[in-house]
Amino acid sequence: MAEDSTQPPDATRYIETTRGVLSYSQLAPLLAERVLKVQQDIEDNFYAARLLDESLLLDMHRGICGDLTPGWAGRFRDADVRVGEHHPPLPYRVPQFMRDYFSDLNTRLSALAGASDPLVLECLAFAEGRLLSIHPFTDFNGRATRLFLAELLRRLDLPTVELAPTQPFARAQYLSTLRAADQLDWQPLVKLWRERLGKAG
Numbered sequence: 498m499a500e501d502s503t504q505p506p507d508a509t510r511y512i513e514t515t516r517g518v519l520s521y522s523q524l525a526p527l528l529a530e531r532v533l534k535v536q537q538d539i540e541d542n543f544y545a546a547r548l549l550d551e552s553l554l555l556d557m558h559r560g561i562c563g564d565l566t567p568g569w570a571g572r573f574r575d576a577d578v579r580v581g582e583h584h585p586p587l588p589y590r591v592p593q594f595m596r597d598y599f600s601d602l603n604t605r606l607s608a609l610a611g612a613s614d615p616l617v618l619e620c621l622a623f624a625e626g627r628l629l630s631i632h633p634f635t636d637f638n639g640r641a642t643r644l645f646l647a648e649l650l651r652r653l654d655l656p657t658v659e660l661a662p663t664q665p666f667a668r669a670q671y672l673s674t675l676r677a678a679d680q681l682d683w684q685p686l687v688k689l690w691r692e693r694l695g696k697a698g
Contacts, residue, residue, distance in 0.1 A: 512636065514565045528561060532640055535560040539648050549606070549649070550599045551592075557648075558634055558641040566636075574635045583679045585632035594631050601627075612654050618694075622686035624649055625660075626678025656697035 510521040519527075535557055538544065547553045559571030569575075573591045586594050605620045628642050643660045650657060662668045674685035 512566065515567065516565065524565070527565060528637065528640065531561050531565075532644065535644050536647060539644065539651060542651075544648055545652075549603055549652075551595050553648075554595075554628075554633075554641060554645055557644045558637065561637050561640050561644070569635045572635075573633050576635070578632060580632055581676070583630065583632075583676070585630065591631065591633050595633055598627055598631060609653075617653065617655075618687045618690045619683055621646070621649070621690045622678070622683040625690075626675060626683060626686045629675055630679045655694065658693035658697045660693075 511518050512521065512524055514524065516527075538560070544553060544557075555571045555573075561570070563570040573588070573595065575588050577587055578585055585591075602620070602624055605616070605623060609616060609620065625642060625646055628645065629638060632638050634641060639661065646660060647657065662671050671689070674689050677683075677685045
């Protein structure tokens, strides 16, 4: 699920940071600065030589919030969570789920015959939907996932696409595709990826 779907639209979240207890609206611009830095690193091929594995994702998450929430940045969550109606894996199972995720993803990627392979869409749908379903971090899962997908698109020589719709109807559709992915149904996300790449191309 999307990272803020655990809260009602009018709810206020507060997070303890190195700058004090901040509301989510106060924290958002600080996170945005750090997300832009990681995005620039991706564009500059900073991660190009890295394996697609847990350590890469953990470093991206640390890049988002390492100086703001050092107690849990770049670490898998240690608490149970509920995301809407979805119950991600219990925290003690997250490391194994993440190892399995990257093993599966790398197997899928190695089987591709290039960026034009029809299975690229299914691979991207799996990469996004499965990672968000596992919900490996205490917070900022959506941001970390979008950065990881940006790196994946770069490696596949595919264009940048919009990954976080803000319009209400598009967002509702997006959340619906993620609910399907929580049930291991990738087809709605496959369709969405086809639309994303079609708009970008």
